[in-house]
Amino acid sequence: MTLNAPNTGKANMTAESIASALSLAIHEHRLAPGTKLGEDDLSDIYGVSRTTVRTALLSLSHQQIIEIKRNRGAFVAQPSLIEAHEVFEARELLEPRTARSAALHATPDDVALLKDHITQEHAALDAGDRGRALYLSGKFHLEIARIAKQQTVADMINVLIARSSLIIALYWRRESALCESQAHHALIKAIGENDGTRSEELMQSHLVDLHSALNLHELPPVEQNLRAMLLGDAQR
Amino acid sequence: MTLNAPNTGKANMTAESIASALSLAIHEHRLAPGTKLGEDDLSDIYGVSRTTVRTALLSLSHQQIIEIKRNRGAFVAQPSLIEAHEVFEARELLEPRTARSAALHATPDDVALLKDHITQEHAALDAGDRGRALYLSGKFHLEIARIAKQQTVADMINVLIARSSLIIALYWRRESALCESQAHHALIKAIGENDGTRSEELMQSHLVDLHSALNLHELPPVEQNLRAMLLGDAQR
């Protein structure tokens, strides 16, 4: 298993850093939806007591990144198709107008930071690290909320982005990983020109685009997947 | 201190029920912003170990209802003025369009439920229980999100409502507690007529109205309050 976060196993592992490490691993699709997160395993891996692990898991469950089933343990969340739609609908409520606000607030430094983000994302893609590219792509959206100076909305978007990553793991249809790069470039341009209206429009259409790239008819939860795996695709 | 939730001190107190009890107490302004929530006190009150209390507190801190300061304990949150504006801005992003959606989904039963909510709220006001009336008023907004069948957005609104209650405790200006009753009645009417556009407009103006009822120049955090309490209002 690949849980090698930056400081795995080292000392000074707080509940927060463990939560971050797990969150990153899930973001980057190193941990698949449905994966069991045993407390003993994690306490061994990170060298802390189960108490600390449980705090971290509780934190992640509040972000709906993992699901804690009573007396059965923690599992990487498997958003249903309904939840998937809800998440993208929520993003469509929050992000377009946040992008407008960001465009009005953005300084040249902000724009440079966004460009740097895209550069890193491309570098990750070139290195074949799709997971990291996806993570950085999410951070791009979060950065826009930060520029808009709206921490409360940024926090909500952050959670929605994490859940989006799980949704993409389960329901993504398109093959090309580059498909959104154009949208992000156009957004940067509009934000750099302090064009609020255009930024809002671009964000809106970008999100609709992402939303429409979901495979709406796939049956995701493990049980159904098990069916498919055992009976072959014909039964789906 | 008045922490007498429905089943205070009784058996079968889970972390969740403790969190609910505390959340309700904060909602109803029985616990003021800044109040220290000592772990030993709570474990005595509810008859559980500190472990259970801590999970409850952690849950509330994730909703930003309380603030946990490392090595110093948990306190009822004291949103800053900036946060106050952010919370209402976020609500203005989410709730109007959710109200529209609710209007399109609403069944007669839903409308009856909303009316019942208002009746209860009036009853609480007549009984002089302003705290409970405020709580019910918040639940009214949450109910609309539920009718819209958007759990993800409903969860976010739920958190924002709780924080709004704290904000009202700190920054509320108006005297009349009835001021929003009209707005809620109008909303029910529009939703009952399945008039999405009007519902959205009404919710928007209702939120703007609430937002504008905040005292923008009040200095809230305890430190300043302490100054005021010790030096008198002249120093503010």
Place this chain on the structure above:
DNA sequence: GCACACAATATTGTATACAATCATGTTGTA
């Protein structure tokens, strides 16, 4: 008498121990 340092106390943070629950493997019986 005042400020600073130090000690005592109280409270939180973390680890460990025990209890409860669930999953699984075994055995007995029809």
Place this chain on the structure above:
DNA sequence: TACAACATGATTGTATACAATATTGTGTGC
């Protein structure tokens, strides 16, 4: 052989014990 009841092991839930940190009280030196 098939099924059910039971026993075993593993894993989570809760409580307690210990360590670390912050707060408060006291004393000493100037």
